[in-house]
Amino acid sequence: MANGTTDQAAAHPSEAEGVAREPLVLNNRSFSWVTNQICSIVENRQPLGWWFLFIPSVLLAGCLGFTLVYLVSTGVGVWGNNQPVAWGWAIVNFVFWIGIGHAGTLISAILFLTRQRWRTSVNRASEAMTLFAVVCAGIFPGFHVGRFWMVWFLAPVPNANAIWQNFKSPLLWDVFAVSTYFTVSVIFWYIGLIPDLATLRDRARTKIRKMAYGFFALGWRGGNRQWQHYEMGYLLLAALSTPLVLSVHSVVSFDFATSIVPGWHTTIFPPYFVAGAIFGGFAMVLTLMIPCRRIYGLQDMITMKHIDNMAKIILLTGSIVGYAYIMELFISYYSASKYETDAFHLRILSGPYTPYYYCMFFCNVISPQIFWFEKARKNLVVVFIVANFVNAGMWFERFVIIPTSISIDFLPGQWGIYHPSWVEMLMFAGTFGLFLSLFLLFLRFLPVIAIAEVKGVLPQADPHYHDWKKLKEGRRAGA
Amino acid sequence: MGNPFPRWTNWLPVQIVICLGALGTVVTAWVWYTWTPKYTRVGYQPNQPIPFDHTIHAGQVGMDCRYCHSFVENSAHSNVPNAQVCWNCHGPGKVKSDSPKLEPLRQAMDTSNSNYTGAPIRWVQIHETPDYAYFNHSAHVNRGVSCVECHGKVNEMPVVYHAKPLSMGFCLDCHRNVESHLRPLDEITNLDWEAHDLDKDQFYAYLAEKTGKPADDLKEADKNKELNARLVGARLKEMMNVNPPQDCAACHR
Numbered sequence: 001m002a003n004g005t006t007d008q009a010a011a012h013p014s015e016a017e018g019v020a021r022e023p024l025v026l027n028n029r030s031f032s033w034v035t036n037q038i039c040s041i042v043e044n045r046q047p048l049g050w051w052f053l054f055i056p057s058v059l060l061a062g063c064l065g066f067t068l069v070y071l072v073s074t075g076v077g078v079w080g081n082n083q084p085v086a087w088g089w090a091i092v093n094f095v096f097w098i099g100i101g102h103a104g105t106l107i108s109a110i111l112f113l114t115r116q117r118w119r120t121s122v123n124r125a126s127e128a129m130t131l132f133a134v135v136c137a138g139i140f141p142g143f144h145v146g147r148f149w150m151v152w153f154l155a156p157v158p159n160a161n162a163i164w165q166n167f168k169s170p171l172l173w174d175v176f177a178v179s180t181y182f183t184v185s186v187i188f189w190y191i192g193l194i195p196d197l198a199t200l201r202d203r204a205r206t207k208i209r210k211m212a213y214g215f216f217a218l219g220w221r222g223g224n225r226q227w228q229h230y231e232m233g234y235l236l237l238a239a240l241s242t243p244l245v246l247s248v249h250s251v252v253s254f255d256f257a258t259s260i261v262p263g264w265h266t267t268i269f270p271p272y273f274v275a276g277a278i279f280g281g282f283a284m285v286l287t288l289m290i291p292c293r294r295i296y297g298l299q300d301m302i303t304m305k306h307i308d309n310m311a312k313i314i315l316l317t318g319s320i321v322g323y324a325y326i327m328e329l330f331i332s333y334y335s336a337s338k339y340e341t342d343a344f345h346l347r348i349l350s351g352p353y354t355p356y357y358y359c360m361f362f363c364n365v366i367s368p369q370i371f372w373f374e375k376a377r378k379n380l381v382v383v384f385i386v387a388n389f390v391n392a393g394m395w396f397e398r399f400v401i402i403p404t405s406i407s408i409d410f411l412p413g414q415w416g417i418y419h420p421s422w423v424e425m426l427m428f429a430g431t432f433g434l435f436l437s438l439f440l441l442f443l444r445f446l447p448v449i450a451i452a453e454v455k456g457v458l459p460q461a462d463p464h465y466h467d468w469k470k471l472k473e474g475r476r477a478g479a
Numbered sequence: 480m481g482n483p484f485p486r487w488t489n490w491l492p493v494q495i496v497i498c499l500g501a502l503g504t505v506v507t508a509w510v511w512y513t514w515t516p517k518y519t520r521v522g523y524q525p526n527q528p529i530p531f532d533h534t535i536h537a538g539q540v541g542m543d544c545r546y547c548h549s550f551v552e553n554s555a556h557s558n559v560p561n562a563q564v565c566w567n568c569h570g571p572g573k574v575k576s577d578s579p580k581l582e583p584l585r586q587a588m589d590t591s592n593s594n595y596t597g598a599p600i601r602w603v604q605i606h607e608t609p610d611y612a613y614f615n616h617s618a619h620v621n622r623g624v625s626c627v628e629c630h631g632k633v634n635e636m637p638v639v640y641h642a643k644p645l646s647m648g649f650c651l652d653c654h655r656n657v658e659s660h661l662r663p664l665d666e667i668t669n670l671d672w673e674a675h676d677l678d679k680d681q682f683y684a685y686l687a688e689k690t691g692k693p694a695d696d697l698k699e700a701d702k703n704k705e706l707n708a709r710l711v712g713a714r715l716k717e718m719m720n721v722n723p724p725q726d727c728a729a730c731h732r
Binding site: 159160161162163201204207210211214 | 483484514515516517644646647648649651652
């Protein structure tokens with residue numbers, strides 16, 4: 001135990017029976033090792049790499065603040081979007097970030113309900129990533145309305161203007177869908193954090209730490225009754241947020257699908273957007289977790305098995321997305337609608353944004369196909385590169401859908417090419433700064449892995465673990 | 480483990496909730512009351528260069544609004560009269576031409592006045608539609624909307640003040656419920672008009688004349704109904720086909 005490992009001879013009953021499964025935590029780690037390993041990240045000084053990432057991230061987030069102030073003080077004309085392309089990078093970036101936010105709920109809710117025990121090591125970080133991605137996403141439509149201080153008009157509040165929201169508009173559904181998603185995700189994430197916050201409180205050395213973690217731990221003592229209520233609450237929240245995984249990006253896709261613009265007016269959008277969101281979300285989880293597990297030495301908890309599983313999900317969802325791309329082309333051909341076929345002709349052959357289409361296609365459909373090979377799935381360099389291709393590809397996808405469709409539609413009088421201005425570009429870069437700053441602060445102050453849950457998947461957590469151990473020893477002695 | 484919090488913190492959550500609740504209530508009530516045009520606009524009563532008394536002109540003398548605000552029926556903008564209009568009655572040797580209160584008028588019009596400038600009188604604007612809202616006076620007064628609906632009983636105001644909020648909600652209240660705000664076209668500038676003063680026979684004769692339908696038939700259809708403002712409005716709405724727009728682009732063009 002001194003070296004942090006338990007008796008090597010003791011294995012999980014399932015292994016003893018010969019149905020070998022890769023263990024979720026490697027090297028037979030003990031309960032205390034898990035606690036120490038995760039809490040020490042928060043309790044010790046951050047490694048140099050953290051500072052190397054944090055300082056540029058904060059500076060970049062400052063650029064976001066600057067561009068927002070510049071935008072509000074000067075006016076929305078500093079962006080490149082105008083008629084006919086009124087939805088430029090702002091909406092592209094919104095959909096991009098919202099999509100990234102989907103892996104968190106998928107891992108935390110759906111994988112929980114389906115008893116996928118491997119989720120425990122990655123759920124905390126991906127839920128945090130979800131929240132930060134939604135924060136970044138919310139900035140864009142908020143400022144895209146033009147007069148930011150009028151955003152409260154989106155809320156159905158009785159007011160002196162006697163105006164009410166247009167409930168027929170998917171843009172309003174979007175506001176409700178995203179804010180519901182954010183609220184439920186925050187609650188879900190926080191509920192999951194409570195036992196670990198109590199652990200940090202109990203380990204805290206300074207008074208301020210004790211009080212801060214103590215405040216947020218809500219008086220958690222770890223008694224049986226508390227655990228009983230906690231687990232029921234967590235299960236119910238998981239059930240509540242499961243539909244959200246499907247609803248949020250479906251509603252985002254309605255922003256486009258319910259319009260009559262060729263290239264947007266497509267019934268395939270909701271499932272295609274949801275698959276794409278999960279696809280992009282997992283890519284971002286991998287992008288963050290691969291460096292993270294290495295910097296903080298978490299390889300025993302976030303194992304190659306986890307990476308392998310996520311790579312498989314990327315392969316699956318990437319192929320669904322690829323199917324959707326091809327089906328869109330087929331439907332536009334099969335519709336025999338002149339505008340529809342023209343829109344896709346411009347998209348893939350002779351339009352102003354055609355290169356974006358092929359970037360998208362390569363990144364999202366071709367590059368993940370390498371995950372058919374186990375060797376690729378278990379090679380961190382390959383996984384990291386493909387994940388970043390997917391990150392880029394999902395941005396290209398939204399760009400291909402949004403400006404391409406509205407730059408050239410029905411009437412030649414409405415044709416126009418869209419170029420982003422430097423403000424939009426800096427803003428988008430700035431959201432990466434904000435996202436990374438928030439994530440790095442999360443790593444600094446909160447347990448990156450759900451300590452209590454990981455302990456639950458250790459073999460020692462099995463109530464019959466010691467019986468098995470004795471039995472095994474007895475057999476060995478008998479033999 | 481021990482308790483990280485001192486004893487006095489036990490009451491802290493309750494205290495915080497009470498304070499936040501009280502603060503929230505006060506802020507909400509304050510915003511609700513003071514941020515609306517009902518508070519910010521109604522009652523605005525600036526001093527005018529000439530203390531023009533509407534109670535005398537529109538009330539006692541019984542002048543029609545349109546004598547001075549002469550373009551209201553033809554134009555989007557209802558004009559404030561120029562000095563010449565005042566001069567028609569208050570010129571040399573006419574009504575109160577020597578009154579010291581009319582000095583700004585003499586400066587504008589009387590070339591024999593030693594202070595003559597010829598510059599217009601600087602009336603202070605009271606009712607102002609913002610630039611982003613399109614409002615057309617002629618569209619309203621030619622469809623049975625009286626001056627009084629938006630400006631109040633100006634004939635009872637010694638000094639004109641902002642009587643109604645003229646907020647967007649105020650506009651929409653009428654656009655959504657126009658029946659309660661219409662009157663026969665020849666009563667538009669009669670600020671004291673009440674629907675129950677209307678003579679039933681005269682009203683149906685008026686409707687018959689405008690619509691070309693027999694007055695008796697129209698009257699027969701309403702025989703069990705009281706002739707109140709709502710019924711008058713509803714009949715006039717049908718007669719003139721009044722359909723006030725409620726879409727954003729109606730006013731925010």
